[in-house]
Amino acid sequence: MKKRVAIALVVIASAFRLAPESRPELPKVATTKFRRDTLPISRFGAVADGLTPNTTALIRAIDQCSKAGGGVVLVPRGLWLTGPITLKNNVNLHLAKGALLQFTSQRDAYPLVATTWEGEEAIRNQAPISGVDLENIAITGEGILDGAGDAWRMVKKSKLTSDQWKKLVASGGVVNDKQDTWYPSAQSLKGASMSIKGGQDKAYYEAIKDFLRPNMFSLTRCKRILLEGVTFQNSPAWCLHPLLCQDITLRNVTVKNPWYAQNGDGLDLESCKNGLVENCLFDVGDDGICIKSGRDEQGRKRGVPTENIIVRNCKVYHAHGGFVIGSEMSGGVKNLFVSNCTFMGTDVGLRFKTARGRGGVVENIFIDGIDMTDIAGEAILFDMYYAAKDPVPQHGESNELPEIPAQPLSAGTPQFRSFEIRNVTCKGAETGIMIRGLPEMAVRDILIENAVLQSRKGLICIEAERIKLKNVALITPAKTVMQIQNSRNLTFDTIRYNDGADLLMHISGDRSNTIKLLNTDKAKAKKVVETTAGVPTNALTIG
Template sequence: MKKGKMTESQWNNLVKSGGIVEGSNWFPSQSFLDGYNASSSFNVPDITDRKELGKMKDFLRPVMISIRESKRVLLDGPTFQNSPAWNIHPLMSEDVIIRNLNVRNPWYSQNGDGLDLESCKNALIYNNTFDVGDDAICIKSGKDQDGRDRAIPTENVIIKNNIVYHGHGGVTVGSEMSSGVKNIHVSNCTFIGTDIGLRFKSTRGRGGVVENIWISNIDMIGIPTEAIGFNMFYTGNSPIIEEDQSEEDEAREEKMMPVTEETPVFRNISMKNIQVTNSETAAFFMGLPEMKLENVRLENAILEAKNGITAIDAAGLELINVRVLGTDEVPLTIYNSQGVTVSGYEFEKNGKPAVRILGNSDQIELDQADFSSPDQISKGNGLPASAVKLK
């Protein structure tokens, strides 16, 4: 248990119950701590000897429901709660229907995912309620080399009419998506207090292609971080826009890496009719320097948040009829991105530019009708005049 995930009284009661405290982490037993110390990746110890693993039994948390290599699966109606790790994990299965479920874990539970659909084909997920300690509805397809060797993508999935309360992501793709994810339709979902609403995550080393995602009619309320989040530097160093860097931020250099089978690809993703109220950040789009986040379209969106939209290392990004409300910062920042189109853009004047364009950005096309003054468009130093076109 992480201290930062609990209230002070919860943490004090937990410590009084026993266990071992090291730094800001609480461990239920020495067996659990031994397994934690023996693990360099997630929650799997780097040990194969069964006798040694037996000494770490407390750390080896199973998922609650594991369905492997099955066909015509139906889960309809039960409540699943308080799982050791993930609640429900269909793996390498086909024709899966998951409906009318209540899935619950304490909000502070470690790896307490709701549903992890991994390397599955033809799935319907609808009319469910999630209140969990990690990602709620998560689409996966294996991790790194093991996932690429499996070569079974998650494909042909419909997700609709679901409600998510606590959770690290409402609907999440990744970060373990190394066999690929394609043909996903998400609609008519509500996220209330979910850490991130629509969440896409990966990192160098994963490989895999995520493509052909259609999302529509999503309502989000009280999202404490990003309503829409794309992060291709998950668990790794990401670039920081120089003007936004505080003294506490680590200075990071954006490096171009070779494109290999380990390079993740996210492309052809459409989001339409999105409403966000009382949230922290409207949207964050971040690809890799060597593999841009490609062809993402956000259309007909009303985003009320303290922070606006940021796009880093994106190509072919379209923002059509997007309204950014409530921010005291720059509503839209574009950094190291190419082929960005913005039209029907509405924003509240707050004394700062409406659009800030930085880095090696190019082919930025803005709708002249959206701006009453040239001062509303800010260009970084060294950016050529031809990089931005008013149409």
């Protein structure tokens, strides 16, 4: 297995083609190793009838395997019902082909525990499968783990057809006063208007227990983790959530959630170090592959970035974003290497999001070889105004920003800088590239090279600095190909676009300056540049 990881690192290194003196050190991911001793859960009384709770049998098998020095706990073919289980050191939970480990939909089987919610401390129900302070653990095989998420999730009416909504309401549960969201119980509805953060007494959380839905797979402060071959599906909230973990390998894993699943992320690596995610498939209700590091003051106080992560050869179908950083990135993110991934039907392709108050620095992000089709929003998005809502506006809504004044720099000011994005193809998007920084903190040092982006709008660049597009095709029917606002030190080198565009570049804002347009056929546009009042007369240089 060490040989396989070494080969992966060589392939990634060659893919990015960085000069040796500028190439960051690629991560070395320590791997798992297990004894061959195998304990079938049937030996501990487990019954594959879909009716018998097998929680005790699974716990006993995992515990005995770990105490004996580790090995394999085997879940054979069949339908195995269980409550929440906890992993132990040196145990490989192996699901045979045809095995379905079905977590119970009985919410009272999941006790309340101290954990986190979207990067902050919180009280929630125990995850169906979890582990804390463990080493050398794995879930492998060709089987399926089902988190019974339907028993927990609220559903927005806008996500369903009329018939689907009527069927859901008739199945039980309750609907809120606005008649636009269904909840599985009155207790769940009550919790929607209350805080889930820590600090309240036990009775407070017991009264809204149904609302405190868990992540499906939760690991905290664990080392040497392997997920390989299995399918995780139907999570109550986030599906895979390693927190403060080190040396994580995901290989040939499938993650599936309904497309309407609220907070139904696929993978959230939070404050983790050294990871390899390869040949995985995601089809989920929120972000697909997501990098996080804590939220706001708590995240900054923790101060642990997610770093040294390789993502390659992955596919993302429905998701709010294909590859995502944020918005909870307050501890920082650095040294990520993403290559040869395909996004099909995601709301956004490459999605980098944050907001005032987060703080944190995201830097040294290297992306090479992304293919996308049918992207509902932006193919490439840098957004420092994340508003915690769906990235694609509902009918009649707008995502346009009002004029927003600058604020003083503080610990809560986030930063996006030092991204290299190469070899990107997108067939169908609302916007090819959107870069939207803050007046007090521009998005900085972004290179986008060798890209073909077919979209309704081309480039929108607001509050950005030291941005370079080289050999980029913005294939758009929009009258204006590129819109620049309050941005400086921009270089557009070898830009291709449709014949007959009304305007190649619109520049606005009195802070727009030092913009270069190089090696580009200006004759294809009816007009090359248009500026608004306040833009310096020499803001654009054409070469």
